[in-house]
Amino acid sequence: MLARDTKIYRDSYLLTKEIFAVTKRIKTEYRSSIARRLEELSIEISMRIVEANLCAPNSEERQKVLGHDFVVSYERFFYLLSLAFDLKLINFKQHATLSRILDGIGKQATGWRKSTSK
Numbered sequence: 001m002l003a004r005d006t007k008i009y010r011d012s013y014l015l016t017k018e019i020f021a022v023t024k025r026i027k028t029e030y031r032s033s034i035a036r037r038l039e040e041l042s043i044e045i046s047m048r049i050v051e052a053n054l055c056a057p058n059s060e061e062r063q064k065v066l067g068h069d070f071v072v073s074y075e076r077f078f079y080l081l082s083l084a085f086d087l088k089l090i091n092f093k094q095h096a097t098l099s100r101i102l103d104g105i106g107k108q109a110t111g112w113r114k115s116t117s118k
Contacts, residue, residue, distance in 0.1 A: 008108040009053055012046040015101045022098070026089045034084055041077040045105065048073070058115050066109050074106060 004010070019042040023035035048070045055062035081102070085095040 004053075006053060008049055008105060008112075011101055011105050011108070012042075012049045015098065015105065016042040016046050018098055018101065022090055022094050026084070030084075030087070030089055034080055034087075034089065038077065038080050038084065041073050041080070044073045045070070045077060049105070049109070052109075052112065063113055066113050070109065074102070074109070078102060 004013075016039075019038050023031070023039055026035040048065055052062050052065040052070075055065060078099075081090075081095065081098055084090045085092075090098075
């Protein structure tokens, strides 16, 4: 199976695509801070998933790729997404869509990490 055939890969790609569509409509004064950081974090999350996909299933290497740094990026993204919603930079539908995708990525990554710790 190719890395791009996995659900987590497709979800991370969708997250990145959606965040770029959403951030281009964010007010100019927030574009260089919140919007840019959301874009960077979505790419960072996606690149870690690509790297993890290239590791052997249930390997320590995969667990390391999806370890602390991945969790930090994931939580930072969620924080900024919530902030963007609270500041009314994105609407409820956009927030819900992005949160759903992010939640799916988090569950899949957690499953991968748990499967390697056994």
